[in-house]
Amino acid sequence: MMMSNVVRTTTKMVSPFLVTYSIYIMIYGHLSPGGGFQAGVILAVSVILLLTAHGHVVMERKIDESQFKMIEVAMGVGILLLVSGGLLFGTMFYNYVDRGTFGLPFSGGFIPIFNILVGLKVGAGFMVVYYALTRWSEDD
Amino acid sequence: MVKEYLLVSPFELVMFIVLFTSIILIYRVIFGPTTPDRIVGFNTISTKITVVIAILAFLKNEYVLIDLAIVLLMVNALGSLILAKHFERGGEK
């Protein structure tokens, strides 16, 4: 069921900026507080806002539950591969990418990549949880 | 030295006043006659806490706290919207 006109239009106007903001927190996770988990939460919030305001039928034209499941599994596998790449240099979680200079976006080795993967995984995971919780009540 | 501890800057004073107001508003959350009243009280408290976080970011010179204030604002809006949708379908039946 769609909510009223005002709610739909305002969520449409706000959500692209929220997605951009969550990607900012993801990429700058090694330089500022926040990081993958918080960024994933904001990503999920921006999608759930659209889903609440427009209903499931409208949103399924763009993206649906199976794609979220696929993203989550793919990101989990990606994290495992990235982390176990350290085994070639010694231990797991070994930071084998070039560190760069401190304070710039391209620094910190694989930690920004790790944050991006974790953020996408957490966002997709929250979406799967939301679908599982509302499956029995959303009949539209 | 003692005098410095006694002096409170105006921003800290405003912060305490806003916190005190939000504590009083808990009355509306607990004793509200209907559930929308509770949602209104909770929403008001959350906006006040957002302002408190912004003032803290200025007082402590930790400007990254503004990001957390934006996150709190959005999560609060999402919760209120979902509850409002629940009420549009007939509420507590």
Place this chain on the structure above:
Amino acid sequence: MSRMPLYLKERIEEINQRALLFNYETNTLPKWEKVIITWIALAIFWMIVSVSIHWQNILIGAVVTFLVSLLMYDMFTSDIRRKGNVAIKALRIIFLYVPQYIFIMAFRLVESNLKVLKHAILMDINPGIVKIDSDLHSHTGLTILANSITLTPGTLTIDTVRGLDESKIYVHWIDVETLDREKAGAIIKGGLEDWLKNIFW
């Protein structure tokens, strides 16, 4: 044409108005223009949020905002129609209309807050829900009008009904002065609607 009966003339004018509105409704921008408008807005937002102006930051921002705007290009551009000169219109919106709007709304907001304080102390309220008409027909225009009505003194939007011939807004009024629809509309909307008609259709 001069011997046409009066009722037929009114009917033809009404049909012309509806044709104009349908023209607005169907005449949307092509996809790549929507993508570029979204990209510009999101890139400005990225530069404000991430404080640095290092080249790495600008590169990441350009790539990321382009990807996001490819995904969400019709979110806030679905009500934009091409009419007149685009550059002059954009400049006029940015430097003339938006400062006017902020100036008007700031004073109305302070006035409404003081009115709420007066009502809370004296409790001289007389609430009710009334219906007013509006000449705006687009989603964005109606939304901004409804949000502005919520922030002006003594009124709260309950619902909006959008139609091609006339839109209606239901307003909870804390101190009902009149039940006549047009007088109530003139009191509640003030000069906001005339201002919003400059930008939205």
Place this chain on the structure above:
Amino acid sequence: MIEYLFLLLGTVLMISGGLGVLRFPDVYTRLHASTKCDTGGAMSILIAVAIVSEAPMLIKVKFLILAFLIAMINPMVAHAIARGAHKSGIKPKGVIDVYARDGF
């Protein structure tokens, strides 16, 4: 000097909003107090903070972004709560209710 004026205004508005939420009789009038006074008070306090702080220019703009988001989100949430409360059957106290008479 002007920042303390904004600060005083914001504090008074916050307190009046709390008073309104506590004293008004039903949920719609409480929403009046909550929405207007919270939005106005939060915006004026944030503007005062943005004027006073000695941060770089772009960080001051962040405070203004927060104020803008509050001004955009709060009326929408109030509208949604009012519509939901009316649809769930809570009658407003007052002289007239055109919304219920029109069959919504």
